[in-house]
Amino acid sequence: VIWNFKEAIGFSARPVLLTAPAAAFAVMVLFFAAAPLFIYPVFLMQVLCFALFACAFNLLLGYVGLLSFGHAAFFGIAGYVCGHAAKVWGLTPELAIIVGSLAAIGLGIVIGALAIRRQGIYFAMITLAFAQMVYFYCVQARFTHGEDGIQGIPRGHLFGIVDLGHMTAIYVVVLAIFLAGFLLIYRIIHSPFGQVLKAIRENEARAVSLGYAVDRYKLIAFVLSAGLSGLAGAVDTLVFQLAALTNVHWTMSGEVVLMTLVGGLGTVFGPVVGAMIVVVMQQYLAELGSWVLVAQGAVFVVCVLAFRRGVVGELGHRLHTPL
Amino acid sequence: MGAFCAWLLLTKRGIGYFPALIIAPVAIAAFGMLIERTMLRRLYQLDHLYGLLLTFGLALIIQGIFQNAYGSSGQPYQIPPVLVGVTNLGFMYLPVYRGWVVVVSAILCFGTWFAIERTRLGSTLRAATENPGLVQAFGINVPRIVTLTYGFGVGLAALAGVMAAPIYQVSPLMGADLIIVVFAVVVIGGMGSIMGSILTGFALGVIEGLTKVFYPEASNTVIFIIMAIVLLLKPTGMFGKAR
Secondary structure (H helix, E strand, O other), rough: OOOOHHHHOOOOOOOOOOOOOHHEEEEEHHHHHHHHHOHHEEEEHHHHHHHHHHHHHHHHOOOOOOOOOHHHHHHHHHHHHHHHHHHHOOOOHHHHHHHHHHHHHHHHHHHHHHEEEEEEEHHHHHHHHHHHHHHHHHHHHHOOOHHOEEEEEOOOEOOOOOOOOHHHHHHHHHHHHHHHHHHHHHHOOOOHHHHHHHHHHHHHHHHOOOOOOOOOOOOOOHHHHHHHHHHHHHHHHHHEEEEOOOOHOOOHHHHHHHHHHOOOOOOOOHHHHHHHHHOOOOOHHHOOOOHHHHHHHHHHHHHHHHOOOHHHHHHHHOOOOOO | HHHHHHHHHHHHHOOOOHHHHHHHHHHHHHHHHHHHHHHHHOOOOOOHHHHHHEEEEEHHHHHHHHHHHOOOOOOOOOOOOHHHEEEEEEOEEHHHHHHHHHHHHHHHHHHHHHHHHHHHHHHHHHHHHOOOOHHOOOOOOHHHHHHHHHHHHHHHHHHHHHHHOOOOEEOOOHHHHHHHHHHHHHHHHOOOOHHHHHHHHHHHHHHHHOOOOHHHHHHOOOOHHHHHHHHHOOOOOOOOOOO
């Protein structure tokens, strides 16, 4: 297939301003730009990292219909590699983030190639099993420091110039990376490639009969999702200056599913809202210890039984516009 | 939950191992059927993934409640006095309790396989999975069969939990750690094949045990490596039928 480049990236001359998604995007940017004046910036950066992670996950579940229960592996391994690169190899933050994301992409190619051989629940089980294998590796490998994790990772100077030790500097960088990732995902979803992904989600057999190499599309989507999850994980590591086992554990995979589900499956803005809700919930319930698990489980059950569209999905349904 | 139920029965009511072996699975199976009737049933017309998410949420709730009530550390469960000790098999020493577990699980596995593959009830069940509408048209109550099957599966899992209680410690996390290995077993063995699951389960247990002896670092990961190889060579699983 020879693609027209403009067509391939979904470029078109129609006016994009003044549509509902554009308005929602403007609200989101304004919120995150103004919020650090009122809310503790580290908390916001955590929201941003998880939001990017959830968006990347949603690319796979919401638009290809593949439920991965092992996305923590990509988030976590990128964090470890990024932390190692920044601390031991002394790389600058932007290079450390790139190296971390590349590690996630590599892992995504391997796990994705194996997992897409099965569908539905099996796909979820296989991704979970491989993620668990990555977890065991991280417990035992030398460079991850096992239970301690990699601590005291330097944030360093961006491009060797900007000191990310300053709260404003790192916040701007995290926000910029999040917005770039978000726009990339938006672009992917609304490209012809994204249309094929949705076709596969709706009716895989038909997509095959129309001559699409479905496995290749699935693998590309999987690797994109893994790489963006890795980007989120690497940034998270630099923000907290810590790469730890919790980021690789299967509970993290469960959390990202929850964020996407609460916000709205297959909506562009849903994962961002979901990430915010889940992180806020964890903050306020943190002192209650293991009741957090109960609360998360209850939210899962309620969402699945009664609220399958999620917050943003429900909103979009009311307003008759996909958000 | 099976293991916890047995532990609760022992410590709170003084009910021993052998009655618990019956009571716990029945109680948990009833609980499972209740869940199926009230919640899972609403999701059948949707994607299977919602069922998975719902049960995952329920598992989180249950784990959280147990963790709150009894802490995350393991609770010891004594081996019943009859089964304490070791027998000499000539070439190795086998703890009696582990021998008992092997025998019981072998009987149960064979019984399950026999019930599904060789009895009338089993053939009805297989027909109901294949084509629920047609089976219902023959006047068979398919939803009830599904509920009972679900209960039976849950009961078996609870029974395994009771039997595992004296070997592992009883902790809220024991199920979560095991389920991932169970997934790998199902993927390797192939779904819809009881014999496949049984053979794979035993074979993987042996392989994991052997790896523990010769190369302990890999004992956690060996099952997943085998799973990767099987997926590469035969994506439907060792004993699975193509679909």
